[in-house]
Amino acid sequence: MAELQMLLEEEIPAGRSALLDSFTNLERVAEYCESNYVQSPDKHRALEETKNYTTQSLASVAYLINTLANNVLQMLDIQASHTSVLLFL
Structure with missing residues (x-):
């Protein structure tokens, strides 16, 4: 559960923020x-x-997108496994 919380509260928002910063930086580079x-x-x-x-x-x-996508997939996997455990209880 701590891993899911870390993904939701830290990793995914940080990845999203990094992508938004990248947008600004790309404009400057252009x-x-x-x-x-x-x-x-x-x-x-x-x-x-x-x-x-x-x-x-x-x-x-591409690296930022890949990292964020992996974090989202990891979050979904954790949620799916928690959901399946609850279904069997």
């Missing part, structure tokens, strides 16, 4: 990349930098 590309005399280098930021940002978001 603004930076656009500005950098427009102002850069070396468009090829600016484009490569944008690709690198994009790859890193998407990997970070």
